Amino acid sequence: MREAVEQLLLPAECLLCRALLSFRDSARLVCDVCRHRWRPVRAPWCPRCGQPEPLFGACRLCAEWPAAFGRARSAVWLDGGARDAVHALKYGGLPRIATDLAAAMVGLDVPGLDSGLLVPVPLGRARLRNRGYNQSERLARALGRRWGRPVVDLLVRTRDTAAQTALTPEARLANVAGAFEMRNAECGMRNEGRPNSALGRPLVLVDDVFTTGATLAEAARALDQAGACTVSAVTFGRAVVPDFT
DSSP states (O other): OHHHHHHHHSOSBOTTTOOBOOGGGTTOSSOHHHHHHSOBOOSSOOTTTOOOOOSSSOOTTTTTSOTTEEEEEEEEESSHHHHHHHHHHHTSSOGGGHHHHHHHHTTOOOTTTTTOEEEEOOOOHHHHHHHSSOHHHHHHHHHHHHHTOOBOOOEEESSOOOOOTTOOHHHHHHHHTTOEEEOOGGGTOOSSSSOOGGGGSOEEEEEEEESSSHHHHHHHHHHHHHTOSOEEEEEEEEOOOOOOO
């Protein structure tokens, strides 16, 4: 209902450049020109985490990932209009823009997608209450419609965590340590005993942005500990990792 009212009241123009949209594209929030300005993340990259790295030595981002976490891929670099689009999704109260972001993610390649389940990264209670929706869940559902894959809420946050923006990679890991667990049996899941049947299928975590991978790795760790066989991750944006040294 909220999205229908939003679409009715907002003018049919691109959120980023304010160009008028045609009637055919009136349901969208980003025009083709602005989409084409988003910079795709391209190889060469670390085959596991997808971060562009020198082609020698161990990758500094994914060395400590849980064993079941096999691959993470991002669609575009988080700069310019792509950053503005993510801010509109997270802070601008425009969940409908998830459809535009998901369109950029369709070509991402992760294992087992033909039989996999999409798992949104959950928000803490305080942020969910303030925002009114989980941007990762909206993104997962928009992507699920494109891929023809179901979305399952397998994870919950056990506690609210501090904002990660200004934290070093090490501090990010500490900040999200133990922040996720499987939903309990009352929600139709199991967190102990025989694994839930969903855990035997490829699982694809969905989030808006990859920075150091700390949040995704911790979410994957909770799935791994619950018995997941294969965990991958996809995000719309990939931040340029700042030099914290």
